[in-house]
Amino acid sequence: MNYPNGIKKKETFHNISYKNRGMDLESDLNITNQYYRSIDKAHIYKKPTPIKIVKVDYESRHLATIKEAYFQEPSTTDYNGIYKGQYIDFEAKETKSTTSFSLNNIHKHQIRHLKNIVNHGGISFLIVRFVRLDETYLLKAQDLLLFLEKYDRKSIPLSYFQKKGYIIKNKINPRIDYLELIDQIYGGTI
């Protein structure tokens, strides 16, 4: 796999603007996480894209240029960190579909990872944005796993997000306040 979704998507989305939003989900999350850090609310980061480096030119001691490298499949989710002493771990994806979220968007080992985090007491979830609907959902990893156990389907219908998920309202600052939902969902337990 030399062509991760992240990169491909960016290419696509740069040329299209949906409603009043010029930002993609990744940018929104980066800004949101930066905001959380700035007010010392949570320390959650996006992991760097995994890259296999093949050739490096060491032109000088302090300037190394990577001349050949390839994208690698991520073995975990994109985001993790700490909030109220709890381990937070999630994956974020956009879809252009208006009816469902294709499970091709998540790799098997990412699902295994989400399962491990749940089993070890972490707070784990999926953030999915239906770009054309301008709707962003938070779905607990438990509910994702439940869906996968119950149904043999290649995509999760929007209705499942509407029923089991939580909608994340677009705000100015932070742009997508997912921790507000985490507070609501986990209530007094964190």
Next chain:
Amino acid sequence: MNYPNGIKKKETFHNISYKNRGMDLESDLNITNQYYRSIDKAHIYKKPTPIKIVKVDYESRHLATIKEAYFQEPSTTDYNGIYKGQYIDFEAKETKSTTSFSLNNIHKHQIRHLKNIVNHGGISFLIVRFVRLDETYLLKAQDLLLFLEKYDRKSIPLSYFQKKGYIIKNKINPRIDYLELIDQIYGGTI
């Protein structure tokens, strides 16, 4: 900063063998974390090296080759994950010095990050290997921060690791069982 320690070190260490050890700290930690995952003890990963991609060749739909990229300074530590429901976060470094660990090895924002993790209730530490002594120490982030507050020095003497740190014994499997020490240090609290 286009030349992170990780890359530089590997280059250096490939040609030198110390005592019976052929492996560097990063490899030892990767194998150890893999072992922890395989027995479902903990889910701790090394973050990918942050890289700024400048030029990509999209030769075909499924093969993208990065043709120009640069190493970036990491904004956090290298390792994080979950153990017994707790957020774990640490940095690992090797030194060839036999007397002290230079603080040039850790960036200011990494120290700030370790401080944030401690303040938010995570378990945070430093693993330092004195390669020529074949000694690997675990130093709690709290004791690193204490040192920085107390002393205006450019390096931490080995004696501080001997006094405040915990030695990680070399084992066969896992190679460096740092979670055994975490159990000892945090005892019944986790």
